[in-house]
Amino acid sequence: MEKLTIQLKNIQQNFGAKEVLAIDELSVYENDRIGIIGGNGEGKSTLLKIIHGDLKLEGEIQREVAFNYYPQIAEVDELFNIDALDWALMSQFDVPKINLQTLSGGESSKFWLAQILSVYQMGLLLDEPTTHLDRESVKKLVEELRYYYGTLLFVSHDRYFLNQLADKIWEIQDGKVVEYEGDYDSYKEQKEQEHIKNERDKENYLQEKRRLETAIAKKKEQAEKASKVSNKKKQQSIRPDRLSSSKQKDTVQKSMQKSAKSMESRLSQLQEVRTETKEQEIHFPTPKSVEIHNKYPIRGENLQLTAGDKVLLKQTDFQFALNKKIAIVGENGSGKTTLLDAIVNDREGVVLSPKVAFSFYQQMDYKLYGEERMLTFLMKRTEYPEKLVRSLLNNLGFAQLEISKPLSALSGGEATKLAIALLFVRPSNVLILDEPTNFIDIKTIEALEKLIASYEGTVLFTSHDPYFVEKLADEVYEMKNKQLQLMS
Template identity: 55%
Template structure:
């Protein structure tokens, strides 16, 4: 077996009185490739920082037997120096100037980390802002990395391409799964089915025991009624009466015994009910135009730079349209043109657009989540509660004041707001950035249930494959259909 490079023992992390993370034992070995996944705020980055030696607010032991390079989720790009691998810098296509875009800054920071080899590598959300080409190049680089690779990511394509082990951070603990993300999902499905069987067996056994108790009680009560009706008992029938007394007592005794077994029956939690989302489309928002958004010789220029040169397209009604392309190709600018109904576009007058605006409402209010959403929708309260449940909110949490929301919760409310507001066209610009895997999967369900047209840009290949009906790519100033 390869040598152990990381070991955590009896580790606890607490913020105030709230326990955040508790790990009995966790290890990583040389050449192991581990993806850390979990909800926002669950402790993924904290776990990575502990291994990197960047966080000391814990009890227990964190031992490393190798030196690690650490790529933080947020950091400064810095400048290019002699320590850089300039060939890697060139392949990452980082321009030699200031004012780098988010994706270019991420590439520069990655080049800096990957230029100096160490036998351990820790990466916190390394694909954020990277375009598809950048993600592919990073995967190629890491496939040839020799050492312990541990990374936090919500990019399922990235995880599938590299991970051999999954660390799931959830409910204050870390659980380990073998394989990549697809393998992890298969194992989670098996766990879900096992819980369902356990619950079904519990309900079946509980019902059987309850029926048995009832039968014994009915038997005892029947004996009691028979005895009461016998007012005159002749001497030769005394023995018969005593036998019935004995049967009655045995029935009551059997009932108590079964009740005792019923009380000792190990409780099984009911499986979480799957709620099917439905977004009814009001008649006032129905569109009968087969192509509600079209372009004729649309040209888009930003800062004197040509992004789109006389492009033509027809976006069909009720479909999910994905716009892909490298960083800076003009994806966001195209969405802006559509939202502004710019010249060169033919947009149906009945089109009503809603966009994803992250945390676009004031959090400094005591107004509960459910009440805030109900003020902005025509949907019934059960529909809105169903949406919040799919986003991971419990029935108690939907009454939580807005100003008490965590960052992850606020983001999920922002997604819910987009879907509850009246619309027939949704525009989403990189919606999977900064949201966890559970929320991404909830978003996929929402998009599938939405009755209108969706236009989305994303570098998340896995997400695009799951939601898109039509895929376009901006290439050489043109919008090219690839699906």
């Protein structure tokens, strides 16, 4: 029999007037490995905080084991416990033995994870543990967690991480938690089956609705004709032997009216089936103002990059072809962001076509202010027609009513998606994206993949997400040993 580790009952969590979570009952058992997914702001981090006991709430929570907790945002000194630290794990994660305050984002994440994993508990809660980690570090974390024997719950938008570790998926949407058996790929298959069934149910609903509406209209028409005939007969001189015939016609009319009302009742009781709004296909034609024909619009000639005293690239040559999707990968601190910055700012050693027009997405690009409406904000910055801009926002998950929101009213997730929309509507022939999948939910990542695939120009991007790279990249360059190497 499975051993219970935690049970939630009648959980209600509100922030102001907004209902974040409403859970009737949810149980977790020993050795469960549960990946938690959902849109930005849906309550994933809130759920982990509830389980850890950091929030007061309405409802019951039964904990049978203690949980270690890795929060999404924390300072090094909040977590630091030098006596408990597993130095072998620190070495495995390649965390340098330097002043803690000088650690990079990726090094800080690895330090926090090493500290959490140094102390064993029967329960482990991880909130976006792969953020800032390079691909090798993610693989090392996966291997470490494979040997963790206890209850693991983790929030993640990293599909590789979910597939490697999850045996259940919890999807949070509209305050509800739905459980799916298997890893992320299994979840996607189940969602696709749900979508197919939903489409079939909707078609059946529409067919029955049309059938009833047609039958009701026909019965009412027949009843109306019977009524006219009956009234006409009543106005005529009717012999006694024809009186019964007139009454029979009245009875037929009432029967038809009763039948129509019965069908109207069935029509009103039909359960309407709603399906998700279908994404509109987007084609980004290159604006005339930024057309480019140079076969290699971006080249490096004897490029040398440094960060302080550290050499990142040493006398490197490269050429990036027109209209290619090019991924730049490498370990934390290898210089990927520095290279993108050098290209955008046309540093010494970078050779750009005179007609190159960049649109650049950086982390933290979501800081937008003011009362201007979303659609107005974008239309002022584009040559594309409004119909295409509306389709773009639709693909990023904005309903038509939401696109009139002022910038100041946007949540962090909404502002991030608007920054992605801005990237695509600016007149450009080269997109530059620096770790675009950080801090956005899986649905937005998948929407971004479709938008990049539809873009006709050249795309340069860095990413630690192997699924993102595999799906999009025509060419992959690795920054390693102070060189930029094309991977086979």
